[in-house]
Amino acid sequence: MAISNEERDFFIALGERITQLRKKNGITQTEMAEKLKVSQQTVQAWEAGRRRIKVSSLPSVAQIFTISLEELFGEAPEKIKSKRGPVPKWQQQIEEIDSLPKTKQKIISEMLGAMINNSRN
Known part of the structure; x- marks a missing residue:
């Protein structure tokens, strides 16, 4: 089943976010693959936007980076958006x-x- 251009763009952007988060957290593709029980090539394909990530894997990916699914998808979490007052x-x-x-x-x-x-x- 072919995916739309919009879906393709989503997976490319998601792959770029995963790459940034992985590097920011000092995790190699191999380490991430081991945690997710997939191959390093699979992680590489996700990051390049060449392969779609299974929906069932998304919570585990977010957990590795200790972020919410919303943050993984590029959205700011609601509690941060609605927070009032200056940041301590x-x-x-x-x-x-x-x-x-x-x-x-x-x-x-x-x-x-x-x-x-x-x-x-």
Whole structure:
């Protein structure tokens, strides 16, 4: 069964989002394939938009990246859209940390962990 141009565009955009999320999270195609119990070639085909992702696989893909299905599809989650008031400073800092390379995120995470443990004692 052929797919429409609109469906093809959707799967290409979804593949691009998966690629971005996978790289942002420091996950290889092989690691992602192992988690989803598919081949690395399947993940590669999804990312290139050459193969459609099974609907049953979408929740697992979203779970790997700890995001909602809406976010996976490129939609902002409702709770973020309807949130009122300014974003707290700590949340702004977390978002800034999230935009850093993984190696720097790890260093900051270790520092924060040490500081939190130290403040508990």
